[in-house]
Amino acid sequence: MQVIEEVLSRIVPTPEEEAKLREVEKELVARIDSEASQYDRRLYARLLGSASRGTWLRYQKDLDVFIFFPEEYSKEEMERIVTSIASRVLKRVEKRYAEHPYVRGEFRGYDVELVPCYAIKDTSYLKSAVDRTPFHNDYVKKRISGLENEVRLLKQFLKGIGCYGAEAKVEGFSGYLCELLVIKFGSFIRVLEAAKHFKRGEVLSLRGDVDEKAVRRKFSSPLIFLDPVDENRNVAAALSLQRFSEFIYAAKEYLANPRLEFFFPREREVSEQALRELLRQRGTALIALSFPTPHVVDDILYPQLRKAQRFFEAVLRNEDFGVVGSAFHVGEKTLLFFELTSTEIPAVKLHLGPKVNSPHEPRFLKKYVGGENTLSRPFIRGDRWVVYLKRKHVRADELLKDFIDAGKLRERGVPSHVARALEAGAEVLVGDNCLVEEALPSLAEYLDPRFPWER
Amino acid sequence: MQVIEEVLSRIVPTPEEEAKLREVEKELVARIDSEASQYDRRLYARLLGSASRGTWLRYQKDLDVFIFFPEEYSKEEMERIVTSIASRVLKRVEKRYAEHPYVRGEFRGYDVELVPCYAIKDTSYLKSAVDRTPFHNDYVKKRISGLENEVRLLKQFLKGIGCYGAEAKVEGFSGYLCELLVIKFGSFIRVLEAAKHFKRGEVLSLRGDVDEKAVRRKFSSPLIFLDPVDENRNVAAALSLQRFSEFIYAAKEYLANPRLEFFFPREREVSEQALRELLRQRGTALIALSFPTPHVVDDILYPQLRKAQRFFEAVLRNEDFGVVGSAFHVGEKTLLFFELTSTEIPAVKLHLGPKVNSPHEPRFLKKYVGGENTLSRPFIRGDRWVVYLKRKHVRADELLKDFIDAGKLRERGVPSHVARALEAGAEVLVGDNCLVEEALPSLAEYLDPRFPWER
Incomplete structure (x- = not known):
């Protein structure tokens, strides 16, 4: 348990850090909210993501603020408004394009993502993946209380072994997936213990009655965790077979011999x-x-x-x-x-030609008898013409x-x-x-x- | 036609050579016949093969003498008797073993093959392939008269292009197949003209009513010539696809540009x-x-x-x-x-191991972590263990x-x-x-x- 204590001391924010974040968050959301409602009274801002759920890591100074729009807004309008708000509230603003446009910037030393989304009743009205985030937030917030540090341990473990993040660069576990795994199994260690028995095509869910075969027909990922807010989605869709396998092995290795290096690996020395x-x-x-x-x-x-x-x-x-x-x-x-x-590689290359007596025979022979890049006369192998050519490269x-x-x-x-x-x-x-x-x-x-x- | 004249002058025996062969043949068969009948009155000798059919090439001094035995003789007895006769009649005797034993030797400057066979009524009583030869002889002798030189031309052409002989070394056309082709098409040139249109799986026969599809199902050779004395046999069974294709191309080339070199190729100069x-x-x-x-x-x-x-x-x-x-x-x-x-080649070799989390994992890891011939630690690729090994060779x-x-x-x-x-x-x-x-x-x-x- 010494390892866990040491890790927690490094990843759980101190009360002062927590207070600081809440103060900055409050100011940021208030400013964006007020800016937004100047465009349209129906617009409003919310903090979502790990800072909102209490599962952020101490050294991560990220704030994800979503601006909610009525459904009649076009993507272009949303993008224009969010960009304009960001330019007034944030420093060092840059636009990002994923499936959906969003803006990054800085606010009082924190990295801020400003994301436009639609205010929808439920996930059947989804227009893009970001519209799901508010539902994820609600779902997790209701269930995560008391488990925040377990989530932090799992996230740090995954970071340490190179498996954290659903982005294309990593193809690993998203923060939301970490939260669901902890909700499902109850603690960091229990997640690892469960992982020891994971098989390719593992199906996980927070509902009891799942037809695993049907689920596997629908999703082909190595791990399938049905999204509790939208059962047509696999939360682990971005996880590659490589990261899935590495996680299983790391879990086994850690349980057998828990060490700080799983969470905080050394830099590799390369000469x-x-x-x-x-x-x-x-x-x-x-x-x-x-x-x-x-x-x-x-x-x-x-x-x-x-x-x-x-x-x-x-x-x-x-x-x-x-x-x-x-x-x-x-x-x-x-x-x-x-x-x-x-x-x-050798210059010689056996070039296959047409069948002997085929209509293509005369053209082949004309081209290669005495041809420039030949290393032999065309000859017969079985029932085909072949010739040794000098390769170009x-x-x-x-x-x-x-x-x-x-x-x-x-x-x-x-x-x-x-x-x-x-x-x-x-x-x-x-x-x-x-x-x-x-x-x-x-x-x-x-x-x-x-x-x-x-x- | 100058080419043909020149070739014929080299391959058709002169009247003197013909007379000489007949004289030697007569003496040889008489001596063997008399030796044979001393063992058993029912035994007798016959000249078979190209010398008997008048299709031998001038420079070939081969005589094939068959000794006919009643069916009650065992192979061993036949072999013993033929060997004993040979030792008395021939010089430089050597035993040969094919499917069937036979003896080679020399008689007055001719190469002699002495072959035991059974005297059978028809080919349904066959005990070995050589028992078919007398029937081939009869069939050809009745039909070849006047076409002997056409057969000689075809044989010499095939020799020249490296396709003559059904033996394993060549995998080409047998003498009997040459005779049948000439009987079928009427002349050397007509055989070549027919060959221009041969396709893989070509079916030939001296009967009119052949179900080609059924025949092709039965024989898989590139050329199928149904034996007129035994329709269950393909005379061209030994012909390889390679020789078949070469023959087709040579036939086309010769017809387009007849030259002596097809019959008498130059020695290749190799340095x-x-x-x-x-x-x-x-x-x-x-x-x-x-x-x-x-x-x-x-x-x-x-x-x-x-x-x-x-x-x-x-x-x-x-x-x-x-x-x-x-x-x-x-x-x-x-x-x-x-x-x-x-x-x-490079020393490194990617060695594939078991799946991650499979029962074979521990043994694999035990063997290769720090193993002697490894060039890396075992690592994960997809869902499998792999390791770089140093190859032995x-x-x-x-x-x-x-x-x-x-x-x-x-x-x-x-x-x-x-x-x-x-x-x-x-x-x-x-x-x-x-x-x-x-x-x-x-x-x-x-x-x-x-x-x-x-x-």
Whole structure:
């Protein structure tokens, strides 16, 4: 229990911090409320989210304020009004676009999100996901009293093991999911104990009578937690199989040997020298695409990078390069890494032609008998014509360079923001040149993954 | 027609050669006949085969003499008697084992095959394939008169393009199939003209009423020629898809541009220097298994070599070596060649483990956490445990050496005679060491195949 005590001392706000937050919250909501009602008397503001539910972590200074609109408002009007209010109340305002527009800014040292939503009677009137938040807030607030620190422990544990956050970057557990898990199982430790027995396709609910098979047919996620305010929604929809599995293993490991490192992992020490040695031992060759990190929110950037990673893996594989694996790093620059069996492959390539005696035979023979890039005369294998050709790219770096130089990347399947960034200025790095200082931690995680609590 | 005239002048025996053959034949059959009837009055000898049918090629000095036995004789008795007769009549006698035992030897400069068979009423009493030969002989002799030279042209053409002979080494057209094709289509040229339209699964017959679909269901060969003396047999059963396709293409090419080279191809000139340069251009790496050629007939050796070739390709591929292709050479030594993308591959290998939370998890983790040949700690990918291991063999030659040194090759799937030869003394050759003088023509054919008429 010493571990838990220590963790709580770091994540539970002191009474002074609590009082401070309430004071700031009150002032902020009052100001936004008054600004809003100047546009239309029916508009009003509310604090929602973890600060409102009492489950925020001490070091997180976030306030989520929702502005409620009647249903006749268009998204554009809501966006205009929220932006205008923010410009008067907040500092350092920036607009964000997710499914729904919202605004970020700062107020007395707190990070504020200002989110427009519709004031609806119940979740059957939903227009967008944010309209559900007020219902989540009501549901949790009614049930969480006394369990706030259990939620905090679970959140910090998930943060520590790299599984906290439903955003695309993490694909982990949302704060609301943490709250529901604690409500369901009663405490942090009981959540972990339950997790030890989770199976892929686990169905959880706060109702008793659930047809698990029907639920599993409807949702394909590794974990399905039916939203108590809307049973057509899986609260854990964003959770990846990877994070689900890591959480299960971490839960087992923690229960067997509870340590502070699960909550507060050490920074991993990475040396270029060690990575160089590891690469030498692996006997593989690194190649990387480096480009300026696109200025888009993570929820757009990360899915595009994963897609780009798969895309360029396919480009390399289609030209017969042996791709051992790949990874990416996002920082000043973004780097897409590909680990290859070799940067260079043989020039020869067996090219399959038409069947002997088929209508395509004459054209094939005309093209390849004495053709420029042939390494043999066309010959017969079984009932097909084949010919050895000299491949255009024997080096992976040249293949990638030529691919990018050919332009029209978006039309050819590269995700839009990555395509634009590559066209603006891509570099192809080979071998030790891939060991870019800022990217070393990502590379270390790819080459020699470590659980955060084992660093 | 000049080409045909020239070919005929080389392959049709002169009247003197014809007379000589008849004289030798007469003496040979008489002596064997008399020897045979001393064992049992019911035994008798006959000349069968192309010499008997008048379709032999001038330079071929082969005489096939069959000794006919009553059906009560066992194979062993037949073998004993034929061997004993041969020892008295022939020189340089050697026993051969195919499906059926027979004896080879020499008589007055001719190569003689002495084959025991049963004297049966019709083909429904067949005991082995050789019992069909007398019926083939009768069938052809009745119909071939006047077409002998057309058969000779077809045989020589097939020889020239590398498609003559039903034996396992060639997998081509038998002499009997040549005779039937000429009987069917009327002349050498008409056979080629017909071949231009052959499709895979072509059904031919000397009867009018054939249900082609039913026939194709029964025989899966690329060409099906129903045996006129036994409709349950496909005369072209030994013909491979490769030889079938080559024949079709050669027929078209010859008809478009008749040249002597189709019948009498030039020897291919092969230089070690040129092969070395070709390998450099291809950018691949050669490796070879060299061993003393097993002393078995080609009909056993060649199928075993093809199987061994596929077997070792699989051994290499299973260990992640990139096999571009393979080939073999049979001479003093036998060499199995494998062309690889590289003789060396990276040490790292992603090893897949059990699912996270499965009953196999603890054993997997125990084995690989801190394990000797690991290149990482076990980690999670999706819902599975994986770990980077150091592979045992990063060099293909060492893999093959260790594979052979481990012994019990036959039990592990290497065909028997190849297994024995490898165990008796295998060498693994790498790179330029593979360019063994005697094997250069086979290597040239693999690296840069040429149609015989285009050398």
